[in-house]
Amino acid sequence: MNPAARKQLVAELLNNAVIESQEELVKALKKRGVEVTQTTASRDLLEIGAMRGKDSGGRFRYILGGSVTRPSAKSQNLLLSVVASGNLVVARTPPGGAQLLAGFIDSAITSGDLRSGIGSIAGDDTVIVVAKTATGGNTLAKEITALVDGEPLKSAKAVKGLKVMKAANSANSANSANSAKAAKKRSR
């Protein structure tokens, strides 16, 4: 059997069965009439981008990972998804991109480009934006999407009396410490 076809078979096996080790892969291949050693199994797995880890059941397993690379440039794919619920919007970013997006959103709020938002708080890859009204999440989500997509939402009218939300006045001490850390990172 030629190597390309064998790799294809390995990929199918990984998707349709639990392969816990290379020795197990060797056996699975043998059962299908393909005899190779652990050496070749190792090479095949590396070449098709398989990865090994433990699944939810605590067992080892090889899987075919997607892209191994993590985005480092946060300019293009900064906003991965936007979902609204009630007065909140949850925006997703690549790991580490939340602070940047939050700053962008805060800036838009201050400038009046995001009229229905009153502030945001960022973690590592998630930003929560608070809408002005109790049911304003949907509208806000659309505004954020449009804004990041480059739609000009320009408005010279500043929102009055609104301020970037800080959790420092929260009743919870631990949470305020967390938020303080996040806020510090957002210096601009």
Place this chain on the structure above:
Amino acid sequence: MNPAARKQLVAELLNNAVIESQEELVKALKKRGVEVTQTTASRDLLEIGAMRGKDSGGRFRYILGGSVTRPSAKSQNLLLSVVASGNLVVARTPPGGAQLLAGFIDSAITSGDLRSGIGSIAGDDTVIVVAKTATGGNTLAKEITALVDGEPLKSAKAVKGLKVMKAANSANSANSANSAKAAKKRSR
């Protein structure tokens, strides 16, 4: 150093640097004042669901896995309490464990295991999870509890007011202070 905090640090390292081997992880941790052996590094990586493979450049690399692999939150006592308020859920973890739990929750949301949640945000020992519907906090709290641990945790009960997060007791406060100090050293 607290194991949960160390695991969070490991997760950050994996996201922000190329870690090619466990020995390299040991060195990276040492540079940040955390001294452990390869044994502990191996266990940490398995418990946070890291996987090893080759990236596009042909180098080995550990990454945090996606849907197939997930952290064993239960065995780590990662989830201390869950309370709901309106469309929000507040989950508490040991100091430094919030990022880890949030990753676990986000993974569950992405994979569809947490259907009533849309996203989470983490501080140091607190995670806020947003429910899909305006009153979905209660349901979400139950789902989170069931997901992390087959049986309900102690006092995983929803409350109505916003004063849901009780301040940590004295012992925990000390730990939180230490953890906050450690967190300050971390770059992100």
Place this chain on the structure above:
DNA sequence: GGGAGAATTGCATAATTATGCAGATTGACG
């Protein structure tokens, strides 16, 4: 305070995976 039991960690080592090297196989070309 102090004892019981759980959790954490490192050592030594088992288990597993990766790789240098040499031989085998294939395909192109004169």
Place this chain on the structure above:
DNA sequence: CGTCAATCTGCATAATTATGCAATTCTCCC
């Protein structure tokens, strides 16, 4: 057909990772 170059494969072994076990530390709880 013979030769060369490239690819593929397995063996032996290096490199790396996982784990049993005992020692230590932490957590309750009385």
